[in-house]
Amino acid sequence: MGELASVIFTAEFLGNSLRFATPLILAAMGGVVNERTGVLNLGMDGMMLIGAFSAFAGSYFTGNAWMGVLIAVISCLLIGLLHAFCTVTLVMNQVVVAVAINTFSMGLASSLLRTLFGTSTSALRSPGFENIAWPQALQDLPFFGPVLFQQTIFVYIAILAVPTIWWVFFKSTWGLSIRAVGEYPKAAETMGVSVTKVRYLALLFAGAMGGLSGAALSITGLNTFIDNMTAGRGFIAFACIIFGRFHPVGAGLGALMFGLAQGLQLRIQTVGIPMPYQIPIMFPYIITIVLLVAMGSGSVPAGWGTPYYPDEE
Amino acid sequence: MSLKKLLALGLVLIFAISMVAGCAPAAEEPAEEPTEEPSEEPAEEPAEEPMKAALLTSGPINDGGWNTQAYEGLLLIEERDGFEVSYTENIKQDDHLNILRDYARKGYDVIIGHGYEYGDALITVAGEFPDVSFAQVGGFAGGEQPNLMAGVFRTGELGYVLAVLAGELTESNHIGFVGAMEIPTLLDEVASIKATMKTMYPDVRVSVAYTGSWVDIAAGKEAAKAMISQGADVLLGIGDACDAGAIQACEEVEGVWFIGWSGDLNVLSPELVATSGVQDVAFLIGDMTTRLMAGDEGDTTVYGIAEGAQPLGTWAPGVPEEAKAKVIGEWEKFASGEYTIDIVAEMIGKE
Numbered sequence: 228m229g230e231l232a233s234v235i236f237t238a239e240f241l242g243n244s245l246r247f248a249t250p251l252i253l254a255a256m257g258g259v260v261n262e263r264t265g266v267l268n269l270g271m272d273g274m275m276l277i278g279a280f281s282a283f284a285g286s287y288f289t290g291n292a293w294m295g296v297l298i299a300v301i302s303c304l305l306i307g308l309l310h311a312f313c314t315v316t317l318v319m320n321q322v323v324v325a326v327a328i329n330t331f332s333m334g335l336a337s338s339l340l341r342t343l344f345g346t347s348t349s350a351l352r353s354p355g356f357e358n359i360a361w362p363q364a365l366q367d368l369p370f371f372g373p374v375l376f377q378q379t380i381f382v383y384i385a386i387l388a389v390p391t392i393w394w395v396f397f398k399s400t401w402g403l404s405i406r407a408v409g410e411y412p413k414a415a416e417t418m419g420v421s422v423t424k425v426r427y428l429a430l431l432f433a434g435a436m437g438g439l440s441g442a443a444l445s446i447t448g449l450n451t452f453i454d455n456m457t458a459g460r461g462f463i464a465f466a467c468i469i470f471g472r473f474h475p476v477g478a479g480l481g482a483l484m485f486g487l488a489q490g491l492q493l494r495i496q497t498v499g500i501p502m503p504y505q506i507p508i509m510f511p512y513i514i515t516i517v518l519l520v521a522m523g524s525g526s527v528p529a530g531w532g533t534p535y536y537p538d539e540e
Numbered sequence: 541m542s543l544k545k546l547l548a549l550g551l552v553l554i555f556a557i558s559m560v561a562g563c564a565p566a567a568e569e570p571a572e573e574p575t576e577e578p579s580e581e582p583a584e585e586p587a588e589e590p591m592k593a594a595l596l597t598s599g600p601i602n603d604g605g606w607n608t609q610a611y612e613g614l615l616l617i618e619e620r621d622g623f624e625v626s627y628t629e630n631i632k633q634d635d636h637l638n639i640l641r642d643y644a645r646k647g648y649d650v651i652i653g654h655g656y657e658y659g660d661a662l663i664t665v666a667g668e669f670p671d672v673s674f675a676q677v678g679g680f681a682g683g684e685q686p687n688l689m690a691g692v693f694r695t696g697e698l699g700y701v702l703a704v705l706a707g708e709l710t711e712s713n714h715i716g717f718v719g720a721m722e723i724p725t726l727l728d729e730v731a732s733i734k735a736t737m738k739t740m741y742p743d744v745r746v747s748v749a750y751t752g753s754w755v756d757i758a759a760g761k762e763a764a765k766a767m768i769s770q771g772a773d774v775l776l777g778i779g780d781a782c783d784a785g786a787i788q789a790c791e792e793v794e795g796v797w798f799i800g801w802s803g804d805l806n807v808l809s810p811e812l813v814a815t816s817g818v819q820d821v822a823f824l825i826g827d828m829t830t831r832l833m834a835g836d837e838g839d840t841t842v843y844g845i846a847e848g849a850q851p852l853g854t855w856a857p858g859v860p861e862e863a864k865a866k867v868i869g870e871w872e873k874f875a876s877g878e879y880t881i882d883i884v885a886e887m888i889g890k891e
Contacts (some may be wrong), residue, residue: 239769247762284760317548337630383860449788452631454600458756487758493766496749497716504722504750534631 231498238373242491245374245382248486250275250444251383254464255471255478256392261429262468264531265395265409266314269325270306272432273332278303280336283452284343287353295353295446306332309405311427318534327388329461337454350452355450356380381443389479396475399417399494403428407432409528412473423479437461463515470519473527481519488514545723593650593829594643595627596636598657601753605780605802606754606821608791610654610677612823621828621833623650636661644669650829652677654821656724657778662688666838673832677824678725682840689832691824694844695725696884698817699732701845701852701871702799704815706774707741707798708863711842716747716767718786720754720779729778729801735887749781751835760785768793774814784808797856804853815867816853843880845874 234240254271261268281302285293306328313324344351356379396402404425407415412422444460445452463485464478470507471477488511495507587851593614601611607629619624625649628639636653640661643651647773652675653662666674666685674688682690706715717733719726730748737744747767762781764775770790775790778801787809790796798809800816806826824843843849844846852871855864873879 234766234770237769239765243765247758313548314610319548340602444758448792449761449785451757451784453603453755453757453784455755456757456781458753458759462803490762490766493749493751493759493763494770496771497747497766499747499762505752508750508752 231495231500233293234498238370240494241487242373242377244452244486244490245483246378246447246486248483249382249385249447250440250468251464251482251485252462252479253381253388253436253440255467255482256385256475257300257390257433257440258464259392259468259471259473259475259478260405260436261426263405263409263475263528264426265412265430265528265533266311266366266426267321267325267532268310268430268433269465270274270310270328270332270436270463271321271433271464272457272459273325274303274306274437274456275444275461275464276336276455277306277332277444279456280339280441280452282442283351283353283445283450284339286355286446286450287351289355290526292356292446293355294441295426299442301434303434303438303441304431305434307431307437310434312428314411314534315423315474316432317359318536321532321534326465333455336452340452340454344432351452352450353446355448368521369497376526379447381447382504384439385443385479389475392475406528409530416535426535438483439465442489461465465516466536467519470516471522472519474479474533477519479520481515484518485515486510544851546601559891570736590622590624590834591650592646592648593623593625595625595652595654596631596639596643596650596658597629597654598631598633598873599629601779603754603780604784604807604808607654607780609803609819609821610825613677613822613853614652616822616826617650617829621736621829623829630655633657637665640665640674641668644672649673650832651680652825652828655679659690673829674838675825675828675832677821677828680840683838686838687832688838689836690830690840691828691840691843692840693819693824694723694842695728695875696732696881696888697845698801698819698850699729700736700884700887701867701874702776702801702815703733703736704740705799705863705867706776706871707737707744707799708866710741710744710774710775711795711860712771712873713741713743714745714747714770714772715727715774715776716749716764716769716772716776718760718763718777718779719748719750720782721750721752726778727758731888733776733882735884735890739887753781754780754782757781757785761789764789765792768796773797773800787813797859800853806854806856810854811856811858813853813856814859815855818851820849821850835841845871846877848875 230374241255260443262275278299285298318321340510358377361376366372404420407424408422417421467481468478471481492510493505495506569773597607597610601606601607614625618625654677656679658676659679662674662676662681663684670680676690678692679690722810734746737746749763751763760779764786774797776799777786783800787798789796790812799813799814802819804818805816806813
């Protein structure tokens with residue numbers, strides 16, 4: 228156990244875990260906004276997958292990682308728009324739409340990958356993001372250097388997104404509209420807030436964050452794409468929102484905790500503590516759920532998952 | 541509302557079509573309707589009609605590992621034997637029977653199930669279609685029906701040879717193994733690596749970690765980083781797409797080697813992938829189809845180094861000559877028959 232402790236309390240471990248958690252945090256921050264407006268969005272994994280693919284493909288063909296991010300965000304905005312059109316305008320069942328979007332995204336990403344890149348077995352690598360070039364003195368800081376100053380821009384976006392969303396939710400009139408629409412859409416509508424508009428914007432925002440999240444997965448070091456590479460991360464982000472009680476800080480901490488627990492379980496395996504490997508693999512899920520349940524703040528939006536019919540009385 | 545319902549219906553249709561398109565057999569050369577074929581050339585010379593082969597895989601054919609190799613096998617028989625080929629990928633267990641029957645009904649001559657998991661379905665369908673030939677890669681169902689052939693790799697040999705390489709290369713006396721899941725073939729290799737290290741390089745420590753996924757590249761990278769941070773300077777890996785992540789983790793630091801399995805992974809990082817223990821699936825598929833087409837009775841064949849199915853891959857230029865010579869020497873002992881898998885079994889037995 229002593230060896231495990233010496234492995235865990237290192238800057239390298241924390242830095243890597245933060246990096247691992249980044250796509251999850253970004254996706255959770257997008258998701259928490261649309262969940263708060265009362266729309267159940269299980270389609271985050273599909274959005275992430277499309278984001279990861281379009282970031283990779285965009286970066287590969289333009290030779291510029293930033294273009295990759297732009298293309299990822301635009302593609303995911305389209306998916307978000309589709310989601311909003313189906314669930315808000317057409318008032319379709321939100322779960323069914325999400326399942327359709329996930330299946331559609333997986334098929335679309337695989338098909339496009341085959342169409343654009345063939346089935347070559349050699350490594351396809353696109354340009355990707357490097358760590359931000361902070362002054363060497365900052366990078367070399369003991370402990371804080373590797374954790375905070377040897378990261379790509381996505382890590383900072385993710386960290387800043389959490390307080391930003393919190394501020395928007397609880398300190399701005401937008402946040403009031405978002406929460407009102409999620410709690411009691413009819414009352415919000417009576418007060419002159421357009422439920423349709425708020426839900427559309429929230430889903431578009433979720434799409435954009437899904438695109439960023441996918442880009443944070445595919446072009447910040449891995450710089451490649453393979454089928455289904457999100458491996459369910461969109462659902463984990465969703466779980467972080469639920470167990471984080473729809474609170475941006477809760478969801479963000481949940482995602483961070485998952486990243487830490489993932490790093491921890493791999494190190495437990497590596498140190499060679501004798502136990503079946505399936506047990507450490509379960510750790511991230513168990514730790515995240517236990518911690519978030521124990522935290523307990525915030526609340527489920529009352530109008531969550533129920534479509535709003537503006538036409539009817 | 542009626543306009544909305546119409547739109548909703550339209551979208552549902554689009555999704556449904558996209559799902560069907562996503563799941564349908566992705567025929568590389570779309571299998572033409574059997575009714576159209578005879579109308580063009582009314583069965584003048586039936587022998588001229590190309591033989592047809594189909595491949596079923598559980599994962600994507602571009603995973604760069606196990607499934608990609610099967611796809612390459614399919615391309616091999618297309619080129620070499622003039623087969624007309626199709627494949628279906630990402631198949632779930634409960635679809636095995638249907639897809640096998642579907643190909644059999646469409647008049648395919650050879651149908652290949654790529655993996656242990658196809659065994660039961662192949663036995664059933666081979667019984668239903670005695671005139672069609674079936675083959676299984678990585679399983680033992682061969683011979684259960686006269687028209688069913690199976691081929692498996694001899695596990696443990698490459699574990700031994702590559703462990704020797706890892707032992708020669710490591711300077712920190714710590715090597716790591718990054719695997720996807722504890723499956724029997726993978727466990728055999730791990731056991732072989734551990735036993736080899738214990739017997740031949742007793743000072744070297746072996747760490748083992750599993751990612752739990754064959755596609756999660758990020759997890760593969762994270763696992764490799766965890767090993768490297770604890771001082772491992774040679775990593776071995778069996779993880780299909782995860783290998784790419786592990787190799788990237790090695791690229792980010794100085795002086796860490798990677799040794800891979802299945803495919804020739806040197807293309808992923810020519811300086812850093814010391815070599816790979818190639819499991820030549822194309823060889824198996826080529827050999828099994830040849831024997832099936834020759835009318836051989838179905839059986840299960842074990843393919844190893846001696847059979848020519850497990851060569852070593854491309855070497856990184858920086859591997860010290862002595863280490864390379866030693867490893868090739870060990871490999872040749874298996875190739876010539878001087879060593880058999882028994883020596884590995886013996887070492888494992890001693891533990």
